[in-house]
Amino acid sequence: MADKIELTINGQLVTADKGMTILEAALSKGMYIPHLCHHRELEPVGACRLCLVEIDGKWKKTVISCKTEAKEGMVVQTETPEISEIRQATVELLIADHDVDCLACGQNTRCALQRVADHVGLNKKRLQRLKPPEKKLPIDDSNPFFNFDPNQCVLCGICVRTCDELQNVQAIDYAYRGLGTKIAGFGDKLRIESSCESCGECIVRCPVGALTEKDSPKPTHQVKTVCSFCGCGCGLLLGVRDNRIVSAQGNVNSPANKGRLCVKGRFGYKFVNHPDRLTSPLIKRNGEFVKADWDEALDLVTDTFSKNKGEKFAAIASAKATNEDNYILQKFTRAVMGTNNIDHCARL
Amino acid sequence: MIFSEIKKRAEAEWDQLQHSKELTLFIGAATCGRSAGALEAKKTFQDEFEKRGIRANIIEVGCLGPCWAEPLISIVKPGGPNIFYKNVTTERATELVEKFIVAGDPLPEYALGLVGDKGDYSIPVLWDMPNFKSQERVLFRNFGFIDPTNINHYIANDGYSGLNKALSMKPAELIEEIKTSGLRGRGGGGFSVGRKWEAGLAAKEKQKYVVCNADEGDPGAFMDRSVLEGEPHSVLEGMIIAGYTIGAQTGYIYVRAEYPLAVKRLQGAIQQAKDMGFLGENIMGSGFSFEILIFQGAGAFVCGESTALTLSIEGKRGMPKAAPRPRTTEVGLFDKPTLLNNVKTFSYIPQIINKGGAWLSGIGTKDSKGTAVFALTGMVNNCGLIEVPMGTTIREIIYDIGGGITDDKAFKAVQTGGPSGGCLPEEFLDTPVDYDSLTAAGSMMGSGGMVIMDETTCMVEVARYFLDFTQKESCGQCTLCKLGTKQMLNILEDIVAGKGRPEDIDTLFNIGKAVNTGSLCGLGQSAANPVLTTIKYFREEYEAHINDKICPAMQCKELLSYVINADTCIGCTACAKACPVEAITGEKKQVHVIDQAKCIRCGMCLEKCPKKIRAVECVPGRLNEGGK
Numbered sequence: 001m002a003d004k005i006e007l008t009i010n011g012q013l014v015t016a017d018k019g020m021t022i023l024e025a026a027l028s029k030g031m032y033i034p035h036l037c038h039h040r041e042l043e044p045v046g047a048c049r050l051c052l053v054e055i056d057g058k059w060k061k062t063v064i065s066c067k068t069e070a071k072e073g074m075v076v077q078t079e080t081p082e083i084s085e086i087r088q089a090t091v092e093l094l095i096a097d098h099d100v101d102c103l104a105c106g107q108n109t110r111c112a113l114q115r116v117a118d119h120v121g122l123n124k125k126r127l128q129r130l131k132p133p134e135k136k137l138p139i140d141d142s143n144p145f146f147n148f149d150p151n152q153c154v155l156c157g158i159c160v161r162t163c164d165e166l167q168n169v170q171a172i173d174y175a176y177r178g179l180g181t182k183i184a185g186f187g188d189k190l191r192i193e194s195s196c197e198s199c200g201e202c203i204v205r206c207p208v209g210a211l212t213e214k215d216s217p218k219p220t221h222q223v224k225t226v227c228s229f230c231g232c233g234c235g236l237l238l239g240v241r242d243n244r245i246v247s248a249q250g251n252v253n254s255p256a257n258k259g260r261l262c263v264k265g266r267f268g269y270k271f272v273n274h275p276d277r278l279t280s281p282l283i284k285r286n287g288e289f290v291k292a293d294w295d296e297a298l299d300l301v302t303d304t305f306s307k308n309k310g311e312k313f314a315a316i317a318s319a320k321a322t323n324e325d326n327y328i329l330q331k332f333t334r335a336v337m338g339t340n341n342i343d344h345c346a347r348l
Numbered sequence: 349m350i351f352s353e354i355k356k357r358a359e360a361e362w363d364q365l366q367h368s369k370e371l372t373l374f375i376g377a378a379t380c381g382r383s384a385g386a387l388e389a390k391k392t393f394q395d396e397f398e399k400r401g402i403r404a405n406i407i408e409v410g411c412l413g414p415c416w417a418e419p420l421i422s423i424v425k426p427g428g429p430n431i432f433y434k435n436v437t438t439e440r441a442t443e444l445v446e447k448f449i450v451a452g453d454p455l456p457e458y459a460l461g462l463v464g465d466k467g468d469y470s471i472p473v474l475w476d477m478p479n480f481k482s483q484e485r486v487l488f489r490n491f492g493f494i495d496p497t498n499i500n501h502y503i504a505n506d507g508y509s510g511l512n513k514a515l516s517m518k519p520a521e522l523i524e525e526i527k528t529s530g531l532r533g534r535g536g537g538g539f540s541v542g543r544k545w546e547a548g549l550a551a552k553e554k555q556k557y558v559v560c561n562a563d564e565g566d567p568g569a570f571m572d573r574s575v576l577e578g579e580p581h582s583v584l585e586g587m588i589i590a591g592y593t594i595g596a597q598t599g600y601i602y603v604r605a606e607y608p609l610a611v612k613r614l615q616g617a618i619q620q621a622k623d624m625g626f627l628g629e630n631i632m633g634s635g636f637s638f639e640i641l642i643f644q645g646a647g648a649f650v651c652g653e654s655t656a657l658t659l660s661i662e663g664k665r666g667m668p669k670a671a672p673r674p675r676t677t678e679v680g681l682f683d684k685p686t687l688l689n690n691v692k693t694f695s696y697i698p699q700i701i702n703k704g705g706a707w708l709s710g711i712g713t714k715d716s717k718g719t720a721v722f723a724l725t726g727m728v729n730n731c732g733l734i735e736v737p738m739g740t741t742i743r744e745i746i747y748d749i750g751g752g753i754t755d756d757k758a759f760k761a762v763q764t765g766g767p768s769g770g771c772l773p774e775e776f777l778d779t780p781v782d783y784d785s786l787t788a789a790g791s792m793m794g795s796g797g798m799v800i801m802d803e804t805t806c807m808v809e810v811a812r813y814f815l816d817f818t819q820k821e822s823c824g825q826c827t828l829c830k831l832g833t834k835q836m837l838n839i840l841e842d843i844v845a846g847k848g849r850p851e852d853i854d855t856l857f858n859i860g861k862a863v864n865t866g867s868l869c870g871l872g873q874s875a876a877n878p879v880l881t882t883i884k885y886f887r888e889e890y891e892a893h894i895n896d897k898i899c900p901a902m903q904c905k906e907l908l909s910y911v912i913n914a915d916t917c918i919g920c921t922a923c924a925k926a927c928p929v930e931a932i933t934g935e936k937k938q939v940h941v942i943d944q945a946k947c948i949r950c951g952m953c954l955e956k957c958p959k960k961i962r963a964v965e966c967v968p969g970r971l972n973e974g975g976k
Contacts, residue, residue: 046670047825049866062865068672082865086828089862093831129855131838155825174665174824177648179834181824 007074022065022076023051033078034087034116036094036207037156038066042165047157049090050116053078084120091120096130098208099151105209106216112207113154137182142192145267146203146213150182153210159183159202166260171196183210198263204249213267217246224251229264231322232256236265245269305337314341351512351632354624355503362504369426370403371449376420376492377408378577379609380570384418385437392441393421402449410578412492414479415732417460422492423448429464430493431471479730482748484711484737486719487695491578496613499620502581508626510698511585511592515634517701519549519593526697528705530717535561535652535690536765536794537870538716538783544687547677548594551685556596558587559681559688561657562603562610565649566766567817568725569797572691574733576603576610579695580617584640586694588626589701591638594687598639602657605644614642649821653869654680654688656823667823668869690795692721712738716782720793722764726800727754736781743777746800757802760901761885765794767814767821768874770881771807790881792874806903807886808893812840814878818871829872832863836879846906846970848894857883898968905949909971910964912953914939917963923953944971 003018009026016025021044026033036048046064053065056075062083065076077083095117102108137150157174160183164170171194175184185194203211219239227234235254239247248269252259271277281297282289292300305313315333317326326344333342365372375381375390390406397404412420417434423444424430431454433444440458447453454469461474474480485491494501502508514522527542548556560583564572575583587599603611618640621627629637643661650656651666655673658681660666673679680686696718700708709717716738722745725731729751736745742762746752753759761771764781770791772779779785783793801810819833836859839852860876860883867873883890892898899907912923912932917939924932924940931947934940940963942953957964 044670045825046868047827049826049828049868052866063672064670067670085858086862086866089832089859090827090866093835093859094827096835097831125851126855126858129839129849129851130835154827155830157825174667177650177824178820178822179824179830181822181830 005070005072007070007072007076009076010078016070020070022053022063022068022070022074025070026065026076026078031078032115032119033065034091034119035066036112036116036154037158039158039161039205042158042161042205045157045161047155050087052083052086054080054083087120088123091117092122092127092130094154095122095127097133098154099136099149105152106212107152107206107209111209133179140191141214142190143196143198144192144214145198145263146200146211148183148191149210149212152208153183154208155181155183156207157183158205158207159211162202162205163196167197167199167201169195169197169199172202198267199261200263200266201260213247217241219246222249227261227265228320229262229268230319231326233322234261234265235259236261238269244273309336309338311339311341313337313339314343317342317344319344319346349625351508355509358500358503361500365405365407365501368405368424370405371426372405372407372424374407374409374422374424374430374492376411376418376422378411378574379607380411380415380574381418381420382609384415386419386421388438389419389421389436389441392438393445396442396445400445400450402445407495408497409493410491410496411574411733413483413488413574413733413735414460414730416730417732420460420492422463424464425449429462429466429469431462431469432460432474432492433458434460478748479751480749482740482744483735484719485735486699486708486711487575487582487692487721488578488733488735491574494579496578496580497616499581499617499624502579503624506702507581507698508585508624510701511588511626512632514589514592514701515632515636519595522589522593522701523549525705526700529696529700529708530705530712530715531693531696531700531708532716532783533690534692534696534721534795536792538793541689541693544677544689545590545593547675548590548596548685548687551594551678553685555682555684556594557681557684557686558590558594558596558599559658559661559686560587560599560601560691560694561652561654561688562601562607562691563645563652563657564604564607564691564795565652565821566795566797568799569723569766569795571721571723571733571796573607573610575691575695576607577613580610580613581621582695582698583614583691584617584621584627586689586697587640588621588631588638589697590687590689590694592631592634592636594685596687597637598641600641600643600661600681602643602645602651602661605646611642611644618642648823649817650823650869650871653871656869657688658682658686667825668871670826670868692796713780713782715784720781720796722781722796722798724750724798724800726763726798727757727802727805728752728800729754738782739780741778741780742772745781745798746777750800753800753802757804759800760803760805761801761807761810761882763791763799763801763810763814763878764797765792765874765877766797767817768792768871768877769794769797770877771801771810771885772881773885790884791877804901804903806844806899806901807882807889808840808843808899809901809903811878811882812837812844815840815875818875822872822875823869826868826872828863829867829869829875832859832867833875835859836863836876840879843890843893844899844904844906846893846897846904848890850894852894853883853887853890897970900968902966902968907968907970908949909944909967909969910942910947910949910951910953911967911971912940912942913963913965916961918961920958920961922956922958923964926952926956928952 004015005018014029033051035051044066046067051065054062054077140148220241222237222239225236227236234257235251237249237251238245248266250259250261281292283292317329330342377386419436421436422430422432448455456471459471461477462471463474490505523546531541532538562572645651648666651660653668654676655669656666676686676688712718719735720738721735724734734749763771776789779789786793815837819837822829824830860880863876892900919937929946931943932940954964
């Protein structure tokens, strides 16, 4: 078990794991400090400047809580008048620069900026004095699975760090400087032309509506399952609405993927409801496939297999099956069919 | 070869030049001199000499400092003093050859001053002139006198003696010497150099780096460029000593690609230092090896910030890292301990080692030792580079060295510390220039820009100008710096356009304070300074713009009007002909009238109205269409 330390946040004694930042210590006890660029799985960068707190006593200083380690005996204030003023100015600046069409936004009600604004409160008069951006930037909808709307982006850099630190792909980074700063792929080309692998990990972490999945109605409930695409066995939470799969989310409690998914697991569920999908066995009769029931189909298979034992037979195993299934297949091929003609589609 | 022999040979070469039997010309050919026409003048001299069969040494040297006198060329006749001639155009060059070099008339009216034996010359001694008298030339001692492309000139003037001495000392002794000197970082922060080097030495890694920050980006600042162009070896020597002291193997110079001549000078100097054995393997037999690489920055202002700079060298995007973070001396370039200092800081080191720390600490004030280098610009008669002892007052700089305000106008403000420094009004004229006094006054030392403003400068416009710069140069990651500066700029643009609102000063103050307190790096944390200090010291100008719709300095076009005085107008039609928008009507010999709705306030009418008549007047405030 991790060593524990004790610190005081807003007059409340808080026990935290040694090595935690002040922000982590506060969040672990359900105490909210506004933040946008913090993500528990990523290195802190302190870009949004919202999580400023004041430390009293011997460490007296205004610091960003996402990067400052909580220390034994620290006394932290998260809502002093000075900090509130800075925070309010920061949120107003963000809102003025943001396309606040919230009701039409895919992140509505889940948006971190909404939460920050709600917590901090805005000075409407001052906000009205601030000018919106001179021009709207085009939405990049080149990727078949997601859209990037730079007008909603708060430049928290979570997507950049996700792509770099977690996925090791580094398809995107900050580009340009000053007000023109934006997140872009190499050469500021469309996303589809970047080295993006469409894993969608950035979309999951985007705190606002800048990165949103295409055509994804909110599910009414979720079903816990395992991804059927390969043998990894990633835990999936399939979102269901009207008895159709409308979303896929990585299961954070699954030891195989800890919540993360690849492009297939996250976006490859649409075949389930596809009209071309086979829903019953087909048997070729007189040169044409004809619907059959399972007993009939399995009888045909066993019958044909029994007649073709030995070197006439070969089996190809699949990467979509689990290790156990593939093991059984090679055992069956060797022991039952009496041949070593067994191969695998992913063999190099 | 041992150092004493190298030095002897260099001194012999230098001596030969000093006692040359031939005419010698020193052409001030730093970037500033070149852009003023130094190379054209040089060509004229060469052509004239060839035509007349005159033999002469023509040597390109660095910048002496006085930009207002460029092109600056000094002529030494055999056995005579070094006479500096100012504004040497090609015509003047021809004249100097004809009248001085051939006929012997020294043309005192073209001379700036002389160095050496005054003799019968009716030319003042350079160092006695008010422009130079209050200066103390420590970094600049050789500028304008030695050939920056000739390592022997540097060696003959005590160059590399500091390194030679340092290699016989222990790192701790060197650090002690630098601590004694009291030298503080010249990049602007003013951190104790001795303590920084000590931290560099204490770092426990084997691989360490020395980095020289030559990413000079402040508008109007060119101190570092002049050092690199005038005496590149002093920077290299400082870096090699630093490498030896902390135990580093590699040095980087991060220099702007916009300084091509400085880069060329550095490349040449590095090669010469290698050839002489001052760089490379086993330097002067000491067993210490060191290499220096040049890295050219691509022009981002923010890369002058230490963490952004090291990231940029690593090939990544130059964005400052947020505090709290380890010091660069612990985790710096390629995550290794890195000693990062400014060009000028390194340039002081050889002399400190050579002459001892106590020598430098004898110059300057109690807490700011040595000299301060400024690029003096703006509405001052003598613009240029100056070097003064720390503690010299702003008044001395402007009125003694700078020769006062242009056209004898009234002083209004001085801005120090680059785009994020502050604007100080007249009451601060007697402030001594040192780190702590300038900070206490609400500005900062910065790396050495000093912009003088006179009564015709609009302070709101000044704030707008600097904000425009900082917001464009924000790295873009931190909310307050990126968006805060832009919104402040929007408001300032409104104010100078006469669209300011009464609550704007409060809003500016509110955002400015948030930006300065909450931003991620030093650039952001000082970005609002021009706004905050002008509000603090020139609030009435803001109020005049906002409430009275008047620009007191008569600079903001939207807040002034041009009118024609009916009593004095003679109807000469000069104004009407000059008006680009046909806003002026009137028959010949009749009084003319400006249509205020059409007028774009370009000022052409005022300029064209005969000086004896002066019927066109510029009046404060925006007149309405009826002219009321």
